[in-house]
Amino acid sequence: MQAAVFDRFGEPAEVLTLRDAAPPEPGKGEVRIRMRASPVNPSDLLVVRGVYGRLPKLPATPGFEGVGVIDAVGPGWLAKLRGLKPGRRVAVLNGAGGNWQESVVIPAKQAVPVPDDIPDEQVASFFVNPATALVMPQYVLRVPPGAWLLQTAAGSALGRMVIRLGKYAGFRTINIVRRRDAMAELTQLGADEVLCSADADIAARVQEITGGAGVPFALDAVGGKAGYDALRCLGRGGRMLVYGTLSGEPIPLELRVLMVGQKRVEGFWLSEWVRDQGIFSMLRLFRNLIHLLRADVLTTPVGASFPLAQVRDAVRTAEQPGRAGKVLLRMG
Numbered sequence: 001m002q003a004a005v006f007d008r009f010g011e012p013a014e015v016l017t018l019r020d021a022a023p024p025e026p027g028k029g030e031v032r033i034r035m036r037a038s039p040v041n042p043s044d045l046l047v048v049r050g051v052y053g054r055l056p057k058l059p060a061t062p063g064f065e066g067v068g069v070i071d072a073v074g075p076g077w078l079a080k081l082r083g084l085k086p087g088r089r090v091a092v093l094n095g096a097g098g099n100w101q102e103s104v105v106i107p108a109k110q111a112v113p114v115p116d117d118i119p120d121e122q123v124a125s126f127f128v129n130p131a132t133a134l135v136m137p138q139y140v141l142r143v144p145p146g147a148w149l150l151q152t153a154a155g156s157a158l159g160r161m162v163i164r165l166g167k168y169a170g171f172r173t174i175n176i177v178r179r180r181d182a183m184a185e186l187t188q189l190g191a192d193e194v195l196c197s198a199d200a201d202i203a204a205r206v207q208e209i210t211g212g213a214g215v216p217f218a219l220d221a222v223g224g225k226a227g228y229d230a231l232r233c234l235g236r237g238g239r240m241l242v243y244g245t246l247s248g249e250p251i252p253l254e255l256r257v258l259m260v261g262q263k264r265v266e267g268f269w270l271s272e273w274v275r276d277q278g279i280f281s282m283l284r285l286f287r288n289l290i291h292l293l294r295a296d297v298l299t300t301p302v303g304a305s306f307p308l309a310q311v312r313d314a315v316r317t318a319e320q321p322g323r324a325g326k327v328l329l330r331m332g
Helices: 042-049 120-124 128-140 157-169 180-189 201-211 226-233 254-259 272-275 279-294 308-318
Strands: 004-005 016-021 031-038 067-073 090-092 105-106 112-113 148-151 172-177 192-194 215-220 234-242 264-267 302-306 326-330
Touching: 004 272, 016 308, 031 090, 031 120, 031 302, 042 308, 067 120, 090 120, 112 201, 128 157, 128 215, 128 272, 128 279, 148 157, 172 180, 172 201, 172 226, 180 192, 192 201, 201 226, 215 226, 226 234, 234 326, 302 308, 308 326
Parallel strands: 148 172, 148 215, 172 192, 215 234, 234 264, 302 326
Antiparallel strands: 004 016, 031 067, 031 105, 031 326, 067 090, 090 112
């Protein structure tokens, strides 16, 4: 089989190479999957650069998620209990990375059987963005219907999922973008309010929108000034989850902004949240994700596809500004 491998951390288009490897054998409680496709996610590229929160031993193969078909099952009861057998198509959730290869072995609990009516392109991106977009507002913040949720990076694929989820679940969204040309598109998508960070004092506008109360909930993926603006928009008892650092800058925190109104800022990382969940909690999450995929709430726009042999072209395309849709690697 073939695998995309890197021996040193660096720019993905420079350090990733294609190599031949022997297909791995599943051990107890594991399944082997013949991969069909895997997306090029920002987290995958951060791993290759060596700047992700958790890094693999080198040499390593990237790829946290994907879609494939089981072709071998190791001994153990869990795979049988969940109906995991050769020929079954599954979402491949690989917290250790490694999906950018033609065959991969993972624990049976990380293989999620998926219905036939969901296409490979959506199953490939089944977890990272959709689960983050669902878990933060619904499982962690527990945003009730009618409440305001403010988010930065609202024009991202994940931000758009949160907007659609808000319309579906009944909570209202205030969405911060950097480009004015994104405002009309997000409004058409279902955003209740869209503000451009270049236009006005964000906190003052949010006070107007909320009648002076501020927002009870916020999500920040940017940090820096954008994160600070979001923090200033919180009302009394407000909570903000920080789940990204797109600006590469720290939030310039003024302690009194937190103290007045007893506001809270918390970090969120999906893999850390998943680690604290039991198997039945995760099975419920998987069912919810499948339901919301079918309802077109947590679907992922798909862009260019590349064979695994063109992995360097794929990572270059994934980092192009303004590209349309998720870049996929195709295996086999």
